Amino acid sequence: MTKLNASIPQGPLAEKWTYYKSHQKLVNPANKRRLDVIVVGTGLAGASAAASLGEMGFNVLNFCIQDSPRRAHSIAAQGGINAAKNYQNDGDSVYRLFYDTIKGGDYRAREANVYRLAEVSNSIIDQCVAQGVPFAREYGGLLDNRSFGGAQVSRTFYAKGQTGQQLLLGAYSALSRQVHKGSVKLYTRYEMMDLVLVKDEKGVERARGIIARNLVTGKLERFSAHAVVIGTGGYGNAFFLSTNAMNSNGSAAMQCYRKGALFANPAFAQIHPTCIPVHGDFQSKLTLMSESLRNDGRIWVPKKIEDAKALQEGKLKPTQIKEEDRDYYLERRYPAFGNLVPRDVASRAAKERTDAGFGVNNTGLAVFLDFSSAIERLGKDVVAARYGNLFQMYEKITADNPYETPMMIYPAIHYTMGGIWVDYELMTTIPGCFAIGEANFSDHGANRLGASALMQGLADGYFVLPYTIQNYLSDQIQVPRFSVDLPEFEKTEREVEDKIAQLMSIKGSRSVDSFHKALGHIMWDYVGMARTKESLETALTKIKALKAEFWKEVFIPGQSNTLNVELEKALRLADFFDIGYLMALDGLNRNESCGGHFREEYQTPEGEALRDDEHYAYASCWKFSGEDKEPELIKESLEYEFVVRQQRNYKA
Amino acid sequence: MEKTINITVKVWRQKGPKAQGNFEEYKLNNITGDTSFLEMLDILNEQLVREHKEPVAFDNDCREGICGMCSLYVNGHPHGPDSLITTCQLHMRTFNDGETITIEPWRSAGFPVIRDLMVDRNAFDKIIQAGGYVSVNTGGIPDANAIPISKIDADEAMDSASCIGCGACVAACKNGSAMLFVSAKVSQLALLPQGRIEAKARAKSMVAKMDELGFGNCTNTRACELECPKGVSISNIARLNREFLKAKFSD
Incomplete structure (x- = not known):
């Protein structure tokens, strides 16, 4: 059995990163020029990594x-970025940001990673302002600053x-500067198709390159490097309808998974309430309507079921419902945090009300987000400015x-906390293959x-x-640049070619989108906001059948050797079936409710998530064991040395 | 039942950059007003795939008006007849029953057609690479509050920075000028102390790159400002001209 080593540095929490930085091995400037790094993705993680590595002198290929x-989906993030600056003098600190993040993640993230995240948060703001x-x-x-869900301080820039x-345009400009200098070579309209592993002289398989498809010509091309970094975002589009961009996909992550990287916590997906x-x-x-709206907007549904019915039938307008007939259910249930409870809590509360029949639009699947009291209190101009x-x-x-x-809102799949397993150094279980940003699993827990x-x-x-x-x-400085004529590249390219040829040859009767929508319905109905053993088992059966179909x-x-948007979508969807399957499998294994994973069997009498720290205080890491075979479960135990696990309480 | 419309779409089809293009007409029935314009094209493509025909190629990604990927010229307007939105935010309730809607790609020397409605906007990346940044490396930066910036300047910089790089300004301009795009970046950085230091060099190198890539000159017709989905103002162009002239005089 694979034993996972997260490589967490020694020492007290607050000193781990400093200790690591003072003891890690470095690469001298002359050697950096001889080392190639592939970065896949140009979102916040990919672009900032490619730019920084380029500045340091590495030779970077960025796809x-x-x-x-600049189109990467990070561009669509609306609300803000947290940092522990404590500019508002409201009691914030690195420790508090760390603690809020650990608690918000329902105690399913790695302490050392999260502390480091909080620690470097301040430098990010400095960096961005300088750009x-x-x-x-x-x-x-x-x-x-403004405040955001799950925190009682204002730390959001x-x-x-x-x-x-x-922020993305800032990273993009830093990247563009390196492209101008020649340290980064940019490959736009290229899609990674597979990871190439090459054995070194000791027989260790290392990530040494990728096969990518030029989306304009349809040609497969080979690229080699000393290390490969995956920054391709999350896999929420398994649900078809999501807040992700149309082309966001989980394929690069799945390619790494099939080559031996572990997929961690796939069930942890975030349903955004607004x-x-x-x-x-x-x-x-x-x-998505930004969470920042919950700073001033109040969420409600009618108190009386007959008012809800009338709203659903279009016989009543929301403004006609009197103040005393409105149920501000978040303020009622969670007096301390009110409308600013974390996303998973707000989403489930909306589901609870609409399931009970209090939904407010024609489908009964919506709640109000109302700004009338904010407009009264602050004036229309202030609300407009915000x-x-x-x-x-x-x-x-x-x-x-x-x-x-009032606005009408409803939860939707938004972000995936799960992703490729990485150690403290952000390296996957494949030597030389790293994963950053949403593509990895490391910092947000559940x-x-x-x-x-x-x-x-x-x-x-x-x-x-x-x-x-x-x-x-630093160990690779003696390794010369790789030829893409190595048999490993040849073989991987042929496998991709075969897969594409197989897809093209099916010539069936249904469009790619019709399958993707069907998968989305399965995911939302059976692997959505509230899951049960039965629903997850149903999902597994249905996904298998749909994939076969x-x-x-x-x-x-069209043809494969030219621009072909339908083929691009089909290749991504082929992976979404396996991702959806992993999500359901992981959800089934995890007999507890935590964070974005809510199992109806496991809740408190008040309907809150009921964690099981005794049995599930681990990251579930899935190992590929062959096409259509059940993957192996490997557990990374999450030992908490510094924080005491508690039931999350946003009531008082 | 919600009101639906029947429409005809006249779509530009073109195999590749060098191929001869032409309009083709398609009929679509029972389109609801809540359908977005790109969803209408999804419906058309679903129809074409079902008939085993090649779907219409068009760029799109975020579908919430921020990535700048969608780029359709609808009834003679970049991003269609509605104002301050991108094509993906345009909804079919804007159109009437029985209407014929003409859909073309951005047409400009700077943006060659790749296929159908998809164009190559690499030129915009090249212009940014020529100088659309502050030359700072990662790390070793003073505290973010070390230099106070007046709210007025910061807000104005933000307005300039709201450009999404879609290219509607170029498509709208009879000269195919990229001045609004270039000026928005030059302004954003010139308004902030961090960007001020390189302001002259930036204005010169970005304008030189724009000229080199075959974009036309600005003749102040203001079509770009009118069609910009983010309302980027041509006062940015005035600021660019000022920065550019200052840079030239100090040479």
């Missing part, structure tokens, strides 16, 4: 599927409702004006707090990987 690095990121400021000229965009509700079969995505662009976006999509009538994804992506890319990768590469019935028009 993205879009037409420009010209226009964060919001106070009249005195200093940086402004923001740039209007476009924080992800501004998204625009589903409205029809043709719908292609769900739009949320104007979000209100505009909402109105363009729904044709409702949130200044006059639930991610708002404004922490941007923090983790940039922490990994700017301040963690550039150190830890050197510890690996896909490989018999899908139709992909």
Whole structure:
């Protein structure tokens, strides 16, 4: 059995990272020039890593599927980025950010990683300001903060409702500077198809390159390097309808998984409470409304079931329901945190109310997010200054004006905490293969707090990987550049070619999207916000059957040796079946409720998640054991040395 | 039942950059007003795939108006007839029953067509690579609050920085000028003390790259500002001209 070693440095929590940095091996500047690093993905993690590695002198090859690095889906993050600056003098500290993140993650994250994350958070803000990121400021000229779910301090830095965009453009500009200098070579409209492993003289298989498909010409190309970094984001699109971009996918992660990397905690997926509700079969995505709206917006449904019925039938307007007939259920259930409870708690509370029949739109699957008291208290101008662009976006999509009538929102799949297993150095179980940002599993446990994804992506890319990768590469300075004519490259390319040929030859009767939507329904209905043993078993059977049907019935028009969007989608979907399967399998194994994973069998009498620390205080890491074979479960025990596990309480 | 419309779409089809393109017409029935414009194209593509025909290629990704990937010229307007939105945020309730909708790619020398409605916007990356950044390495940075910046400047920089790099400004311009795109980046960084230090060199190198890549000149018709999905103002162009002239005079 594989034994996992997370390689956590010795010493007290607050000194581990400092200890690591002073003892790790370095690569001298002359040797850096001789080492190639492939970075796949150009989001916050990928772009910041590629830029930083380029600055340090490594020769970097950076890939993205879009037409420009700036399109990566980090761009869509709205609300903000956390840091422990304590600029507001409200009692924040590195320890408190660490503690909130561990608690928010329902005690299923690694202490040492999370502490390091909190520790480097402050440098991220400094870095971004130096790049010209226009964060919001106070009249005195200093940086402004807002509060976010799961915290009682204001530690979130923001740039209007476009924080992800501004941070990504900052990383993109740093990356562009390195492209100009020649230290980074950019490959846009290229998609990774497989990881190439090459045995060294001692027989150790190391990540030495990738096979990528040029999406414009359709040609497969080979790229070699001394190390491969995966920064390709999460796998939420297994649900088809999600807040992810249309092209976001989990394929690079699955390629690593099939080559021996472990997939950790696949069941930990975050359902975001504030998204625009589903409205029809043709719908292609769900739009997120930033969590920051919960700072001033109040969430409610009617108290009386007859009012809910009338709303559903369109016979009553929300503004006609009197104040005393409204149930502000988050404020009622969680007086201490109110509307700012963490995302998993808010999502489940919405489900609880709509399941009971109190939903407010024509499908009964929506709750109100109301700004009338904020407008009364602050005035329309202040509300517009804070949320104007979000209100505009909402109105363009729904044709409702949130200044006059409450928004309607409902939970949707948003972020995946699970991902490729990595050790403290962000290296997978494949030597030389690293995973950063949302693609790895390391920092958020079972639930991610708002404004922490941007923090983790940039922490990994700017301040963690550039150190830890050197510890690996310092052993590789004697290794000359690789030829892509090695038999390992040849063989991997042929396997990809065969897979593509097989897909093209099916010539069935159904479109890729029709299968993807069917998978999405299975995921939402059986692996969604509330899971049971039965629902997860049903999901496993249904996903298997759908996957088999896909490989018999899908139709992909056109040719493979040219631009072919349907083929791109089919290749990604082929992996989503396996991801969906892993998610259900992991959920079935985990007989407890924690964070984003809620098993109906395991709840307190008040309906809160009931963790089982005695049996499940581990990261579940799945090892590939062959196509369509059950994967092996390997446990990384999460020993808490510094924090005492408690039931999460947002009530008092 | 929600109101639905029947429409005809006239779509530009083109095999490759050098191939001759042409319009093809397709009929779509029972489209609801809540359908987004790109979802309407999804429906069309589903229909085409079912008939074993090649679907229409178009760029899209986030579908929430921020990635800048979608790039359709709808009824003679970049991102369609509605204002301050991208194509993915355009909804079918904007159109009437029986209407014929014309869909074209961005048309500009700077953006060659790849296939159908998909164009190559690499030129924008090249312009940024020429100088659209502050030359700082990772690490060793003073505290973020070390240099106070007036809220007015920070807000104005943010307005300039809201550009999503979609290229609607170039597509809207009769000269195919990229001045709004370039000026937005030059302005954002010139307004902040961090970017001020390299302001002159930046203005010169970005403008030189823009000229080299075949984008046209600005003749102040303001079409770019009108069509910009993020409302980026042409006052940015005035600032770019000022920065550029200052840089030239000090040479």
